[in-house]
Amino acid sequence: MYLEHLWIDSVDRLSKPFTSRTSTLSLSLSNAFRSRPHTLHIFFRAQAVMSGVQDVVIAAGVEHMTSVPIGASVADGFKSGHGLPVENSIMAKYGKRLQERGQRMFSQFEGAEIVCEKYDISKEEMDRFAVQSHAKAVRATKMGYFKREIVPLQGVDKKGNPVVHDSDEGIRPSTSMAGLARLKSLKEMTSKGKTKGRITAGLASQICDGAAAMLICNEAGLKKLGLRPRARFVSLALAGSDPVMMLAGPIPATKTALERAHLTIDDMDLYEVNEAFAPVPLAWAKEIGADLEKLNVNGGAMALGHPLGGTGAKLMTTLLHEMERRGSRYGLQAICEGGGTANATIIELIPGSKI
Numbered sequence: 587m588y589l590e591h592l593w594i595d596s597v598d599r600l601s602k603p604f605t606s607r608t609s610t611l612s613l614s615l616s617n618a619f620r621s622r623p624h625t626l627h628i629f630f631r632a633q634a635v636m637s638g639v640q641d642v643v644i645a646a647g648v649e650h651m652t653s654v655p656i657g658a659s660v661a662d663g664f665k666s667g668h669g670l671p672v673e674n675s676i677m678a679k680y681g682k683r684l685q686e687r688g689q690r691m692f693s694q695f696e697g698a699e700i701v702c703e704k705y706d707i708s709k710e711e712m713d714r715f716a717v718q719s720h721a722k723a724v725r726a727t728k729m730g731y732f733k734r735e736i737v738p739l740q741g742v743d744k745k746g747n748p749v750v751h752d753s754d755e756g757i758r759p760s761t762s763m764a765g766l767a768r769l770k771s772l773k774e775m776t777s778k779g780k781t782k783g784r785i786t787a788g789l790a791s792q793i794c795d796g797a798a799a800m801l802i803c804n805e806a807g808l809k810k811l812g813l814r815p816r817a818r819f820v821s822l823a824l825a826g827s828d829p830v831m832m833l834a835g836p837i838p839a840t841k842t843a844l845e846r847a848h849l850t851i852d853d854m855d856l857y858e859v860n861e862a863f864a865p866v867p868l869a870w871a872k873e874i875g876a877d878l879e880k881l882n883v884n885g886g887a888m889a890l891g892h893p894l895g896g897t898g899a900k901l902m903t904t905l906l907h908e909m910e911r912r913g914s915r916y917g918l919q920a921i922c923e924g925g926g927t928a929n930a931t932i933i934e935l936i937p938g939s940k941i
Contacts, residue, residue, distance in 0.1 A: 626929065628898050631802050632819050641807035646799035647896035656793065656894070683830050688781070694924070695772050697832040698785045698863035704831065705869035709784045712864035713766040716789055716888050719861060720761040723885025727753055731884055735907045756792040756891045789864040789888065796893030798900040817906055820916070820932040821847035827926040833866050835928025836920035837873045843918070843930040851876050854932070855914035858901040860921040861886030870920065884908060897921065902931070909935045 631645035664670055672691070677684075680692070689696050701707070726732060738752040766788045773783030808815060823846060825839035836859055844850060851874050859867040859881060867886065871878055884904060893900065898921060905917045913935075920930040 626898070627895075628800065628802070628902060628931070629822055629824070629929065631800075632822065635802055635804040635807060636819075638804065638806075641804055641810060643802050644799055645802055645899060646797065647893075647899045648797040649893035649896045650795045651793050651893065652795050680830055687830070688777075692829060692832065692925070694832065694862070695785060695790075697830065698790075698865055699773065699783050700831040701833050701863075701865040701869050702784045704834070705865065705872055707784075707865045707868050707872075710763075711868065712784065712789050713763050715864050715868055716766060717761050717763055719882065719886045720758050720889040721885075722883060723754065723757045723889035724759045726884035727757065731908070731911065732904075735903045754794075754890045756794055757885070757889050761788070761889075785863060785865075791860070791862050791887035791892035792889075794891030794893050796891060796896045796900060798896050798898075798903050800899050800902060814938075815936050816910070817917075817933045817935050820849075820934050821930075823930045825928045825930070827928065829926035832924065832926040833862060833922045834869060835922050835926055836860075836866065836870050836930060837928075839928040839930035840870065840874055840918065840920050843920075843932050847932050849916065849932065851918075854880065854916050854918045855912070856880050856883060856905060856909055857918040857920070858882060858905045859886075859919075860892065860897060860901060861888045862892060862922055864888065866922055898929075902933075906933065906935075909933075913937075 627647055628645045631640075631643040634640040634643055660671060670691075684690065684692065687696050687700070702712075732753065736752060736754075738750050741749050741751060743749050766786065769786035769788050771783035772785050772787070772790075773781045803811065803813065803815070821843040823839045823843035825835050825837075825842060827835040827838060840851075854876075857876060857880055859870050861867055861882065867881060870876065871881060887897070898919075901919050901921070905919055908914075909917045916932060916934055918930065918932050920928065922928045
């Protein structure tokens with residue numbers, strides 16, 4: 587609703603009221619009952635301008651988890667007697683495997699454990715990656731790398747005093763290997779100590795509020811607005827993968843995106859792979875053969891947060907700005923989604939067009 591109000595207001599300011607429309611995308615996925623459009627709103631908007639159906643679009647995502655907790659829509663529907671968004675046929679196909687894992691329903695947390703097992707990722711390896719995520723986010727913040735991509739937000743604190751939010755609040759400079767080692771695994775906590783696991787709260791993305799938006803145009807749109815593009819879409823790819831493990835989808839999505847573009851992972855200068863859980867980008871890097879030095883160079887969701895439906899545009903914004911800062915050519919973004927789906931996007935920086 588608020589995005590539609592914003593966009594209509596923007597159209598009014600262009601002196602063309604009510605000549606454009608907006609749409610809202612919400613994908614309810616059954617694993618943890620999350621609304622996760624992620625990058626799909628970017629895909630749909632990009633496809634619209636590529637086809638010529640639209641010349642100028644704004645791809646935006648918003649998530650306010652403070653007021654709308656994760657799974658709120660499904661929980662409300664269940665309480666109202668509308669059941670759960672999982673058909674009997676789905677449980678008939680995957681129920682046995684879930685039971686073997688001690689699960690009654692698809693679980694991202696269990697999926698993260700399966701990823702660790704399949705790709706042989708140790709707890710120590712993940713802890714080290716989490717420490718690095720926070721350390722990189724601390725450095726990027728101190729260096730001012732995020733200033734160009736963050737819009738300061740005016741607000742008030744609990745006492746009514748005015749405050750300005752101009753930096754991410756989830757970054758923990760004190761994150762250490764020793765501190766992460768002391769955390770109990772989620773499996774140990776839910777089983778009351780009966781079952782061990784590797785995934786802890788410190789190895790998961792942070793719950794947060796966030797929003798991001800991108801202006802996407804074709805040649806006709808650029809002429810209308812008198813703008814020069816900052817980057818172009820090279821390749822877009824979607825993938826489906828094992829819904830029980832569910833979090834390994836970025837691997838086939840990336841392979842497809844690279845193949846379609848006739849490029850290799852070595853051609854990519856930077857990559858942003860969402861840190862839904864620590865094993866997701868680590869498994870991706872192992873399977874793809876990626877250089878960890880190019881991965882999430884300014885920190886990831888374990889430090890900066892994962893505003894679900896806003897994450898796609900958020901990561902693309904960060905990727906673009908860092909590519910401009912470094913003078914890179916190609917950048918790749920990949921994100922896992924609920925239910926085993928995933929997406930990957932390759933962009934190419936256009937020299938001399940930085941705004």
